Amino acid sequence: MSEGLQLDLKKPLDKMTAKELRELVLKQIPQVTGASGLGKDELLVQIKEVLGIGGEDGPKVSPYKTKILSMKSKMRSLRTARTEVSGDGTRKQKEILRRQINKLKKRTRRLAKA
Template identity: 85%
Template sequence: MSEGLQLDLKKPLDKMTAKELRDLVMRQIPQITGASGLGKDELLVQIKEVLGIGGEEGEKVSPYKTKILSMKTKMRELRAKRAEVSGEGARRQKELLRRQVNKLKKRTRRLAKAS
């Protein structure tokens, strides 16, 4: 669509955060309106549409996405539980909870890398 449009990118669009994409759109791509209310996926689709990049039948969604999200929910719960722990044996309990969170973080990273 816009062959003359040149963007100065420091990293690939897919690796940019939603905040960076919004900033890019507001500074360099005036054709896209309402960028402040869009999420990362929506921004990527619109940017690629304007630049004429694509040809794919949609974004790749990790087959492990639901599992990763459930693990992250579990991590939040464990962190909240760790903040509430006090009293007798609190140090041991906090250490166990910290280790569980650490293991879940490692698993989510492995699953994200595998997809």
């Protein structure tokens, strides 16, 4: 760690959410600027740079990220379709949409693990 910079962390940096990392930067690490506009990956890189923790070339990006994002956008559209159908649609149509959403969720989780 940097000299004179002691952090009281409740959990590892990699396990913290972006919101927690922003709070940490604002309260305890004034060297990092522009924290409110950064995502979790960029925050982790800058915090580790300030603390002298290294070894990584940057944030790891899943090779399936674009596929996962497209699946999530498809899920959003299916959810809106489901809410439209829920008022006047048949039970069978709602069930079909629910199962499609469920399958997409399972696929995104599987891809995120890989």
